[in-house]
Structure formats: structure tokens, C-alpha cells
Amino acid sequence: MIRIAVVFPDLLGTYGDGGNGAILLQRALWRGYDAELLQAESGTALPAADIYCIGGGEDGPQVRAARELIDCGDLVHRVSDGAAVLAVCAGFQIVGMSFPGSDGANHDGVGLLDVVTHKGDGVRAVGELAAEVTEEAHWLLAPFEPPVLSGFENHGGRTALGADVVPLARVAAGVGNGDGSANEGALRDRVIGTYLHGPVLARNPVLADRLLAWALDVEALAPLNDEAAEDLRNERLSLVGQTTTKRRSFRRH
Numbered sequence: 001m002i003r004i005a006v007v008f009p010d011l012l013g014t015y016g017d018g019g020n021g022a023i024l025l026q027r028a029l030w031r032g033y034d035a036e037l038l039q040a041e042s043g044t045a046l047p048a049a050d051i052y053c054i055g056g057g058e059d060g061p062q063v064r065a066a067r068e069l070i071d072c073g074d075l076v077h078r079v080s081d082g083a084a085v086l087a088v089c090a091g092f093q094i095v096g097m098s099f100p101g102s103d104g105a106n107h108d109g110v111g112l113l114d115v116v117t118h119k120g121d122g123v124r125a126v127g128e129l130a131a132e133v134t135e136e137a138h139w140l141l142a143p144f145e146p147p148v149l150s151g152f153e154n155h156g157g158r159t160a161l162g163a164d165v166v167p168l169a170r171v172a173a174g175v176g177n178g179d180g181s182a183n184e185g186a187l188r189d190r191v192i193g194t195y196l197h198g199p200v201l202a203r204n205p206v207l208a209d210r211l212l213a214w215a216l217d218v219e220a221l222a223p224l225n226d227e228a229a230e231d232l233r234n235e236r237l238s239l240v241g242q243t244t245t246k247r248r249s250f251r252r253h
């Protein structure tokens with residue numbers, strides 16, 4: 001049984017990232033696995049799960065969500081026991097070390113990723129985002145071949161990476177982390193942080209399969225017919241001059 005939890009949909013449901021949970025559930029069921037999707041509302045005990053999906057939201061609810069996750073401590077414990085996390089936008093900032101609230105003051109993050117978010121220059125990063133998975137992240141995500149990642153972004157925060165994480169991808173179109181580097185997202189162990197909405201797993205099903213394989217502790221998964229997702233990717237990526245096929249080949253050294 002794979003348990004998938006969408007964390008605080010009542011606080012972090014603004015950008016449709018709860019869809020990531022639905023995609024994980026469906027891809028597990030299509031392959032004949034037993035799976036359950038839990039909507040983990042704030043103010044209740046965080047359920048035990050194999051994969052936690054944390055979505056985007058406004059600055060105020062984001063501060064509340066971080067406070068609650070820090071106070072209960074369960075997310076950190078479950079990750080140290082092997083649970084995987086997909087954290088998007090506000091979620092990415094929340095699982096980092098600190099981020100700005102609506103008042104501009106810094107607030108503590110959960111500390112699962114060595115990243116720090118600052119308030120940007122006042123201009124929100126809004127629009128299509130395309131990014132190529134980095135060589136470092138490629139090895140951590142293996143054997144799932146991540147293509148050019150596609151999504152949309154909508155954030156004011158700018159996120160700088162520390163030494164304990166690797167960048168998930170390099171921006172080909174859009175802003176991404178926006179800290180002056182071309183980085184998009186961050187990765188450490190089984191924790192993926194990204195600015196990609198979409199939901200990101202609808203646009204990039206290979207990432208869903210990476211998370212499921214971690215949860216199932218398997219090396220490979222039966223292929224699925226992803227034509228619909230490929231059509232969506234082609235349509236979205238072509239808008240920003242990218243193609244799905246562009247892919248560097250990495251060699252071990």
C-alpha cells in the first residue's frame with residue numbers, strides 16, 4: 001500500500017498542486033498497486049505517508065503551514081524514515097531554512113532543504129517555466145530519465161541554494177529560483193523542491209514515477225501510455241521555444 005498525502009490543502013491549495021497527489025495515486029493504481037490519497041488538513045495530526053506533496057499558496061497561509069509543520073515535527077521524522085517529499089513553490093520555500101512572510105520578516109522553514117528564500121525586487125516571476133535537469137540531479141533521479149521540465153511559475157520569493165543540495169534544473173525559459181543563478185529547484189535525498197506548477201507531475205510524469213519508485217523501493221516501473229502528457233508538454237514547451245526531445249547525454253566520470 002502506497003500512502004500519498006497532500007499536505008494542508010486548506011492552506012496551500014491556491015495553485016492546483018493538490019493534483020500532484022491525484023497523479024501519483026492514479027499512476028500507482030494503473031499499475032495495479034494498492035494506493036491511498038490522503039488530504040492532510042491543517043490543525044489535524046499529519047498522517048503517516050510514503051510521499052508528501054506540499055503545494056503553493058499565499059504568503060500568510062504559508063507562514064502558518066511552516067509553523068505547524070515545525071511544531072509537530074512529524075514531516076522531518078517521516079523523511080528521516082525514508083518518506084519522499086515533492087514541495088512546490090510556497091512548499092519549496094517552506095521545506096527550506098527560511099523565507100519571507102507578507103510583512104517581509106524572515107520566518108523559519110522546516111529545514112529539509114538547504115535553501116534560503118528572500119523577498120524579490122517586487123516583480124513577481126509569472127509565466128511559463130522550462131528547465132533542463134542538471135547533471136547532479138540526473139544521477140539522483142536515475143534511472144528515471146528526466147526530460148526538459150515544464151510548468152508555470154508565480155512567485156515573489158527568490159531562492160538561493162546552500163552546499164547541501166543540488167539544483168534540480170537549469171532554466172531554459174522563465175525565472176526559476178531567481179537568485180542570479182540559472183537554477184530551478186533543489187534536490188536532496190528524496191526531497192524535491194521546485195517552482196514548477198502545472199501540476200508539475202501532470203507535465204512531467206517521469207518525476208511522478210521517480211517518487212513512486214522511491215515509495216515502492218523498486219528499481220523500475222511498468223511503462224504507461226503517456227501520450228496525453230507528451231501532447232501537453234509539446235504544446236507548453238513550444239510556447240517558450242523548447243522541445244521535449246532536447247536532452248543532454250550525461251556520462252559517469
Ligand code: GLN
Binds near residue numbers: 015057
Ligand atoms: N508566496 C510565495 C511567493 O510569492 C509562494 C507563491 C506560490 O506558492 N506560488 O514567493
